[in-house]
Amino acid sequence: MPLLAAESLSHHTPDHRLLFEDLTLAFGAERTGLVGRNGVGKSTLLGLLLGEVPPQSGRILRRGRIGLLPQAVRIVPGMTAADALGIAPALARLDRLLAGEGGEEDLAAADWTVEERAAAALPRMGLPADLDLRRPLGTLSGGEATRLVLAGLLVDPPDMLVLDEPTNNLDADGRA
Structure with a gap:
């Protein structure tokens, strides 16, 4: 059973240019690349598949959690x-719980291993495991920030990971 599928999907641009018509496709757990010239509708198709853009016709089926690197x-x-x-x-x-200020809702929803999982994900993206999590994002390079977002997708891994032109903002270390 596919994790992501489209059935009879059609879409036009606001100026009525046809991007695709009666498109049916399915994605499972395998690696898949979508390649095409600029302006042919790759990002629009991605937006449709992820539910960010409503389909003009056809339907989208999603199973499980889908993570996106924009x-x-x-x-x-x-x-x-x-x-x-x-x-x-x-x-x-x-922090609230450790300060004695958290309530029952905080206690029930607490994720006690989130810092450990983050520390394990950071080096997978070439970032230090002891990165200060309160560090302002603006002090990182664009490539480091992109790798940080990608590491975040590994903290609580989705069933499917979608990368929208991932090398656009990755530095040399992130592409390695």
């Missing part, structure tokens, strides 16, 4: 390494 990592002022890893809320919950 083309560009969005850095918002005040964002930290923990935010990029997607673990800031879990760390804040642990």
